[in-house]
Amino acid sequence: MIDAMNVEEPSIEKYLRQDRLPHIWCSGCGIGPVAGCFLRAIDREEIDPDRIAVVSGIGCTGRVAGYVKLDSFHTTHGRAIPFATGLILANPELNVVVFSGDGDLVAIGGNHLIHAARRNIDMTVICVNNFNYGMTGGQVGPTAPLEARTTTTPYGNFEFPFNLPYLVSASGASYVARWTVLHIRQLEKAIAEAMTKPGFSFIEVIAPCPVVYGRMNKEPKGLDSMYYYQEKSVIRNGADPKDADLELNGPIVVGKFVDVQRPTLWDHLREVSSRAQEKAKARAKV
Amino acid sequence: MKLWRKPFDYAEKATTSGQVFIDEERCKGCGYCVEFCPREVLKMSTELSPKGYNLAVVQDESKCLACGFCEVICPEFAIRISTTNEK
Numbered sequence: 001m002i003d004a005m006n007v008e009e010p011s012i013e014k015y016l017r018q019d020r021l022p023h024i025w026c027s028g029c030g031i032g033p034v035a036g037c038f039l040r041a042i043d044r045e046e047i048d049p050d051r052i053a054v055v056s057g058i059g060c061t062g063r064v065a066g067y068v069k070l071d072s073f074h075t076t077h078g079r080a081i082p083f084a085t086g087l088i089l090a091n092p093e094l095n096v097v098v099f100s101g102d103g104d105l106v107a108i109g110g111n112h113l114i115h116a117a118r119r120n121i122d123m124t125v126i127c128v129n130n131f132n133y134g135m136t137g138g139q140v141g142p143t144a145p146l147e148a149r150t151t152t153t154p155y156g157n158f159e160f161p162f163n164l165p166y167l168v169s170a171s172g173a174s175y176v177a178r179w180t181v182l183h184i185r186q187l188e189k190a191i192a193e194a195m196t197k198p199g200f201s202f203i204e205v206i207a208p209c210p211v212v213y214g215r216m217n218k219e220p221k222g223l224d225s226m227y228y229y230q231e232k233s234v235i236r237n238g239a240d241p242k243d244a245d246l247e248l249n250g251p252i253v254v255g256k257f258v259d260v261q262r263p264t265l266w267d268h269l270r271e272v273s274s275r276a277q278e279k280a281k282a283r284a285k286v
Numbered sequence: 287m288k289l290w291r292k293p294f295d296y297a298e299k300a301t302t303s304g305q306v307f308i309d310e311e312r313c314k315g316c317g318y319c320v321e322f323c324p325r326e327v328l329k330m331s332t333e334l335s336p337k338g339y340n341l342a343v344v345q346d347e348s349k350c351l352a353c354g355f356c357e358v359i360c361p362e363f364a365i366r367i368s369t370t371n372e373k
Contacts, residue, residue: 012363022362027314027339032361040358182322184358222316222361 012039015049017069025060028222030181030207031128035064037184038097038126041192052095055084057104060135061128064099078108081116084123092122092266095195102129102143106162110142117171117200119265124194124201127164130209138212145248149216164204165241169258174199176241176258180206180229183254190256199264206252217248300371304352306344312364315339319356319365325349328356 016039025031042049054072056065057080065072075083084096098105105113105127116123132150133139140150140157143164147156169176175197179187187205194201208214208225219225229252237255244253289296306327313335320328320342329345342365352369 013366016363022312022314022364025361027361028316028318029361032363033359036358036360036363181359184355188358222318223321226318226321 011043012036015039015042015069017067020067023067024063026209026211028208028210028225029060030130030205030209030222030225031061031064033181033184034126034128034187034205034207035067035099037188038064038099038191039068040188041195044188044192045196047095047195051093052097053084053087055080055087055096055098057098057100057109058135059101059104059133060130061099061101062104078104078110078112080104081109081112081123081125085116085121088121088123088266089269096123097195098123098125100125100127101134102127102131102164103133103141106164106167107142114167114171117168117173117202120172120174120199120262122198122200122264122266124191125203126191127202127204128207129164129204130207130213132209132213134209134212138209138216143246144213145246145250147248148213150213151216154216161246163241163245165202165244165257168200168202169241172200172262173202173258174260174262175201175203175256177202177256178204178206178244178252178254180233180252180254181208182226182229183233183235186235186254193256193259197259199262206246206254302352303348303370304350304354305347305368305370306350306356307366307368308342308344309362309364309366310335310341312362313339313341314362315341316361317342318359318361322359323356324353325351 052070054065054070056062056074058077065074080098080100084098087096129143131144132141138151140153143161144157145161165176165178175194177190190203208222210222233252233254235255236253241257320330327350328342331341331343335341352367357365357367
């Protein structure tokens with residue numbers, strides 16, 4: 001017997017620019033689920049959508065800003081975090097989310113990333129890591145693991161890659177997590193936690209890139225990457241990010257690595273400015 | 287639903303069943319929903335869509351428990367599930 005029937009609109013449909021869909025990402029791309037997780041996290045934490053600003057850089061992941069029906073901005077290459085810093089300082093009530101890829105955040109915007117983490121600016125950074133520059137044809141990126149083949153390293157990559165959770169936690173971020181696209185429920189929870197947490201929150205998402213990176217590394221379909229995540233990922237919450245290095249076909253350590261409370265840039269700024277104002281008042285009386 | 291051991295409150299609790307809707311214009315046939323469905327509700331179609339993809343289609347809707355995993359894993363925002371409470 002059927003008791004009740006509730007046919008609902010999926011919760012994320014109201015946050016999508018439906019006239020822009022279907023999107024340009026390839027079949028099996030990992031950016032779509034991450035964008036969906038972010039939109040679902042808004043409803044999960046009941047955040048007012050008018051108080052959210054999405055900032056994206058250049059690249060495949062930079063397209064997210066164009067597909068969401070929230071206040072969004074598509075900045076120049078690597079400058080997503082500086083733009084978001086300006087938004088936060090102009091209106092500290094805003095919930096700013098930076099959505100970008102590894103080539104944008106870590107390569108050209110690497111300096112901005114570590115300095116935003118150092119100053120503990122109240123923003124959420126979601127970094128979709130697909131190990132290469134997908135949009136421009138699969139060149140080697142700063143996160144490509146050793147021995148990985150890309151279009152510019154056809155005999156294997158000879159550069160050491162970045163360990164992003166270690167880099168960001170050493171710079172002073174208050175929330176650092178890493179998940180793969182397959183850990184979709186944990187990822188949604190992590191994004192929801194990061195958005196409500198004051199301070200710099202960084203989430204690295206390992207995503208399949210079947211068309212340019214996977215094709216050259218024996219993962220020609222998105223599903224092959226997903227099987228790899230299923231087999232090789234190890235959930236270790238609270239692990240030292242130093243041990244979370246990524247290797248080609250090696251284990252992927254995922255989990256929430258850092259979750260600490262630190263005063264944010266805005267807290268310090270307000271404290272210093274109020275002290276300065278008191279001093280000025282005292283001087284005026286004399 | 288076949289159960290290995292019947293829970294005590296099985297008669298009182300409502301089980302959910304779902305109906306899966308797939309947007310054929312958005313689907314690009316990556317196969318994530320088909321592979322990771324725990325109840326094997328979906329399958330890949332053998333004929334090509336106008337855009338040249340093998341789409342995901344519903345195979346046996348009666349097995350669906352509306353867990354919603356296909357909805358969240360879909361990279362194209364193409365799957366929608368309606369939940370029905372049955373007693």
